[in-house]
Amino acid sequence: MSFANIYDIAGSSMAAQTTRLNTIASNLANVDSAAASAEEAYKSIKPIFEAVYHGTGVDANPAASVAVTNLTTTLDNADMRFEPNHPLADADGYVAYSNVDPIVEVADMMSATQNFEASVNVMNRARSMQQSLLNLGT
Amino acid sequence: MAINFESALGLHAQALDVRVERTKILAANIANAETPGYQARDIDFKSELAAFESGMDVSRNYDMMFRIPAQLAADGNTVEIGQEQARFAQNSMDFETSLTFLNMKISGLRSAIKGE
Numbered sequence: 030m031s032f033a034n035i036y037d038i039a040g041s042s043m044a045a046q047t048t049r050l051n052t053i054a055s056n057l058a059n060v061d062s063a064a065a066s067a068e069e070a071y072k073s074i075k076p077i078f079e080a081v082y083h084g085t086g087v088d089a090n091p092a093a094s095v096a097v098t099n100l101t102t103t104l105d106n107a108d109m110r111f112e113p114n115h116p117l118a119d120a121d122g123y124v125a126y127s128n129v130d131p132i133v134e135v136a137d138m139m140s141a142t143q144n145f146e147a148s149v150n151v152m153n154r155a156r157s158m159q160q161s162l163l164n165l166g167t
Numbered sequence: 168m169a170i171n172f173e174s175a176l177g178l179h180a181q182a183l184d185v186r187v188e189r190t191k192i193l194a195a196n197i198a199n200a201e202t203p204g205y206q207a208r209d210i211d212f213k214s215e216l217a218a219f220e221s222g223m224d225v226s227r228n229y230d231m232m233f234r235i236p237a238q239l240a241a242d243g244n245t246v247e248i249g250q251e252q253a254r255f256a257q258n259s260m261d262f263e264t265s266l267t268f269l270n271m272k273i274s275g276l277r278s279a280i281k282g283e
Contacts, residue, residue, distance in 0.1 A: 032187065035190060035194045042197070079202060091191075091229075092191040092195035093205070094198060140201065144248075147197050147252060148197060148198060151197055151198075157259075158263070162266065166270065166274075
């Protein structure tokens with residue numbers, strides 16, 4: 030009977046959601062970042078989550094923690110705005126802005142926050158279970 | 168009358184063990200609520216305990232079952248977070264209940280030993 034894994038699992042989820050919140054903060058901060066070309070424009074960053082199983086064969090642990098395996102940029106194109114007087118405007122008068130969609134980011138942020146809180150609750154609950162187990166027979 | 172601790176406490180101790188293992192699985196489901204392709208799993212508590220009662224050697228390798236989701240997600244994830252949280256809460260309450268029973272057993276045995 031071991032509670033150690035539960036803390037690892039809940040902790041891995043909290044870490045993953047923190048990474049996600051970090052990318053969201055970065056995306057929202059750069060929502061109005063301008064660049065001279067579409068290639069240079071800021072692109073929204075998204076973390077890729079993956080379930081991680083520990084052990085193999087008979088010792089395989091069915092409880093999977095979660096890990097951020099990669100950070101990718103979204104494939105949407107940069108937002109080209111016609112601003113001929115902007116110092117970064119190209120020959121045709123267009124400025125490349127980031128492809129960040131603030132609505133998507135805020136929705137994502139709420140989801141990440143709720144998931145983080147769910148894992149905090151799991152951890153608290155596991156702690157109180159362990160506490161009462163320690164008080165057994167007293 | 169000889170007191171056999173194994174038979175006096177056995178079932179409840181086993182129940183606690185299954186509860187803790189189930190806590191792990193449910194915690195993993197909640198942790199992976201947004202992992203693409205993750206399939207939620209669970210232990211069937213009743214069948215595990217029935218196996219123990221029928222004298223089977225129940226090791227820590229409990230039978231895992233995959234959850235059948237009420238709604239399918241586009242990314243193949245089968246975790247329904249509200250349901251998992253409800254099961255998690257229920258499971259930990261059941262753990263506390265088993266613990267209370269175990270405590271009552273122990274205090275019963277203690278009074279018997281002391282002859283009170």
